[in-house]
Amino acid sequence: MLVICVGTILARGRRTVTNIVWTMGELATGDCSAFHRVFSGAPWNMRRLGKTLATLLVELVPEDEWVVLAVVVKFPFATRPWALPGLAALNRPCFHHEAALGETERCVF
Numbered sequence: 001m002l003v004i005c006v007g008t009i010l011a012r013g014r015r016t017v018t019n020i021v022w023t024m025g026e027l028a029t030g031d032c033s034a035f036h037r038v039f040s041g042a043p044w045n046m047r048r049l050g051k052t053l054a055t056l057l058v059e060l061v062p063e064d065e066w067v068v069l070a071v072v073v074k075f076p077f078a079t080r081p082w083a084l085p086g087l088a089a090l091n092r093p094c095f096h097h098e099a100a101l102g103e104t105e106r107c108v109f
Helices: 002-010 017-027 032-041 046-060 095-101
Strands: 065-073 082-091
Touching: 002 017, 017 032
Parallel strands: none
Antiparallel strands: 065 082
């Protein structure tokens, strides 16, 4: 599944399963139809996937560091792309969970 995630990021053009598998080349072992079966057999909840990925990423960020979600945009008047922030949050432990769980947890947006 990691191969598909990386392939989705690296693929050029449309993000079809065939294009993603082709982009990953030999790293995507097996037949292309196996990947098609995985994605056609179950409904995918993109919000749940996004929250899971955000949770995993936030765990890698040290406490009291800012986490910024940005969109990279190319403007015709600029020579380099700009990163426009869409969401920013300070990564801090959730102290309101401390009493119930006996330890601190990370808050995810």
